[in-house]
Amino acid sequence: MNMVEASMARNAEVLAADTAIGSELDERSKFLRRLIVRGLEGGGRGHVGSSMSLVEILRVLYDDVLRHRPREPKWPGRDRMILSKGHGCLALYAILADKGFIPLAALDTFCHRDSILGGHPESAKIAGVEASTGSLGHGLSYGVGMALAQRIQGGDSRVFVLMGDGEINEGSVWEAALCAGKHKLANLIALIDYNKIQSAGFTRDIQDLEPLGDKWRAFGFAATEVDGHDVSALRALLRRIPLQSDRPSAVICHTVKGKGIPFAENDPNWHHKNKFAASELANMYACLS
Amino acid sequence: MRVTCQNMVYELAKEDERVIFIGSDLSPGLLSGMKRDMPQRYFMEGVTEANVIGMAAGLAMEGYIPYVNTIATFITRRCYEQVAVDLCLHKLPVRLIGNGGGLVYAPLGPTHLAIDDIAIMRALPHMTVVAVCDAAEMTRFMRQSADWPFPIYIRLAKGGDPVVSRDEQGFRIGEAIVMRRARAPRPVVLMATGVMTTNCLAAADRLAESGIEASVLHFHTVKPLDAKAVLDHASGAQAVVTVEEGTTIGGFGSAVTDVLVAHSTKGLPKLIRLGVPDEFPHHYGGQDDLWETYRLMPDQIATAVMTSLGKIAPDTWKVREIASRPA
Numbered sequence: 001m002n003m004v005e006a007s008m009a010r011n012a013e014v015l016a017a018d019t020a021i022g023s024e025l026d027e028r029s030k031f032l033r034r035l036i037v038r039g040l041e042g043g044g045r046g047h048v049g050s051s052m053s054l055v056e057i058l059r060v061l062y063d064d065v066l067r068h069r070p071r072e073p074k075w076p077g078r079d080r081m082i083l084s085k086g087h088g089c090l091a092l093y094a095i096l097a098d099k100g101f102i103p104l105a106a107l108d109t110f111c112h113r114d115s116i117l118g119g120h121p122e123s124a125k126i127a128g129v130e131a132s133t134g135s136l137g138h139g140l141s142y143g144v145g146m147a148l149a150q151r152i153q154g155g156d157s158r159v160f161v162l163m164g165d166g167e168i169n170e171g172s173v174w175e176a177a178l179c180a181g182k183h184k185l186a187n188l189i190a191l192i193d194y195n196k197i198q199s200a201g202f203t204r205d206i207q208d209l210e211p212l213g214d215k216w217r218a219f220g221f222a223a224t225e226v227d228g229h230d231v232s233a234l235r236a237l238l239r240r241i242p243l244q245s246d247r248p249s250a251v252i253c254h255t256v257k258g259k260g261i262p263f264a265e266n267d268p269n270w271h272h273k274n275k276f277a278a279s280e281l282a283n284m285y286a287c288l289s
Numbered sequence: 290m291r292v293t294c295q296n297m298v299y300e301l302a303k304e305d306e307r308v309i310f311i312g313s314d315l316s317p318g319l320l321s322g323m324k325r326d327m328p329q330r331y332f333m334e335g336v337t338e339a340n341v342i343g344m345a346a347g348l349a350m351e352g353y354i355p356y357v358n359t360i361a362t363f364i365t366r367r368c369y370e371q372v373a374v375d376l377c378l379h380k381l382p383v384r385l386i387g388n389g390g391g392l393v394y395a396p397l398g399p400t401h402l403a404i405d406d407i408a409i410m411r412a413l414p415h416m417t418v419v420a421v422c423d424a425a426e427m428t429r430f431m432r433q434s435a436d437w438p439f440p441i442y443i444r445l446a447k448g449g450d451p452v453v454s455r456d457e458q459g460f461r462i463g464e465a466i467v468m469r470r471a472r473a474p475r476p477v478v479l480m481a482t483g484v485m486t487t488n489c490l491a492a493a494d495r496l497a498e499s500g501i502e503a504s505v506l507h508f509h510t511v512k513p514l515d516a517k518a519v520l521d522h523a524s525g526a527q528a529v530v531t532v533e534e535g536t537t538i539g540g541f542g543s544a545v546t547d548v549l550v551a552h553s554t555k556g557l558p559k560l561i562r563l564g565v566p567d568e569f570p571h572h573y574g575g576q577d578d579l580w581e582t583y584r585l586m587p588d589q590i591a592t593a594v595m596t597s598l599g600k601i602a603p604d605t606w607k608v609r610e611i612a613s614r615p616a
Contacts, residue, residue, distance in 0.1 A: 141340045145347020152329045175340035
């Protein structure tokens with residue numbers, strides 16, 4: 001067994017353990033994933049694994065945690081939610097469509113020439129998208145600015161920033177973390193979609209993040225970890241945000257890349273696809289029926 | 290100009306609750322009055338340019354008008370992607386104040402010389418680029434800056450720069466100012482931005498002593514460039530001379546050339562572009578030393594014009610150019 005094979009085997013063990021957590025998806029989680037597949041089918045491409053790992057985090061946020069008004073997306077009293085890992089946008093589009101921010105039919109136009117829905121989300125085009133993202137490592141700084149604005153205005157809106165694990169390789173994320181910690185922004189919540197796989201491979205091989213919770217704590221955050229597919233656990237945790245009243249929160253969500261599509265789960269090759277065989281799409285729908 | 294600009298942020302903040310100041314790691318005591326009087330709108334965030342730009346964007350998304358201040362090379366090169374994506378893509382009214390535009394930090398070497406700031410900032414969609422010529426003009430500009438709907442890059446000069454602008458000339462973002470109008474039917478037209486306008490006014494005096502009439506146009510706004518002023522004055526000019534304290538690749542001279550190439554209907558005028566060539570400056574000394582190296586002193590500008598017009602032999606300054614290069 002060479003080094004690469006050994007690493008793959010080691011990662012497979014870890015990921016198999018993760019996969020077992022929260023592995024039973026209920027009908028709502030499957031429905032939202034079918035919407036993602038609808039977008040993949042419409043565009044003939046997309047970030048599969050990166051979107052599937054986000055579903056329960058976004059579902060719980062929009063169903064149970066965020067203050068929002070789909071018919072008044074710029075309502076000043078809303079909580080802000082920034083999808084900093086913009087490549088996971090199909091999961092965001094699915095929940096925004098489900099909530100009525102955008103038409104469901106827009107999913108069929110994903111990445112089409114005149115669609116509002118591109119391969120990364122744009123705030124000027126899509127109701128409910130707070131900021132355009134795509135280039136990684138920008139969202140937490142936006143969130144710092146928004147959280148400071150709430151403090152200046154005396155507002156009570158919270159700012160959630162959802163980042164990928166590969167994304168937090170970026171130095172700008174840690175600049176923002178320093179700043180958030182300094183300002184003790186209790187209204188800022190960093191959520192990490194920790195699916196353990198980035199584009200080039202497993203995070204522990206590419207740029208190991210551990211000890212991840214301790215890193216956030218060292219930067220002045222209150223940090224905790226949760227099964228990112230366990231709806232009940234996520235709901236219970238996110239409803240009691242902030243974790244501490246005197247500092248920003250970091251929630252490390254252990255997730256499975258490609259969750260819900262067994263043949264895509266934990267496979268770096270399913271990070272992004274730029275074409276699908278009809279059988280692949282059919283199989284994805286079958287997994288989620 | 291630098292102190293005036295910073296003080297104006299405080300003045301604006303007194304009148305406008307949207308105005309915020311964000312510095313990176315600037316001088317102790319900078320804007321101490323603002324820090325004392327409005328601590329919630331005064332930030333000094335350390336050497337974190339990428340975060341500072343994103344944070345400013347987040348504040349602007351919530352309706353604030355942040356003025357961000359640090360050294361010009363760091364606020365342009367270091368966080369270029371944040372400027373492009375966070376500010377320009379989102380069309381946010383964030384103002385970037387770049388200390389030491391051009392060759393101001395001559396003794397500090399090439400890491401601190403903002404030779405490409407104008408070129409790279411003007412390449413960004415929605416960005417406005419401003420380089421005023423003195424402190425008085427800075428005051429006039431800053432009064433208009435708060436309500437400008439786009440991001441602005443503000444290039445600062447050294448400070449203590451001679452005041453050559455006049456109140457009666459007025460100020461509107463995007464409108465060039467005729468600082469000196471030649472009476473000859475086919476004058477030389479000197480076009481400049483920032484403090485090079487001051488050098489061009491002195492160069493025009495030298496040219497007049499040699500019997501060459503020159504107009505001087507001041508483009509305090511490089512983007513959007515006043516294309517009408519360029520075309521009106523280029524028409525019938527004996528030569529158009531662009532003078533900038535920065536690279537001639539993509540900078541102010543390129544902007545003027547773009548307009549002339551796109552819109553000149555009767556052929557291009559004779560065009561002379563002065564500035565920093567395609568290199569990192571390799572000398573120290575003072576700003577004047579580097580101006581001299583790159584032939585941006587008033588006498589040198591006048592000499593370049595006269596040489597180009599065939600009034601004097603080219604040897605004099607070419608010999609100097611060769612001597613200034615490293616072995």
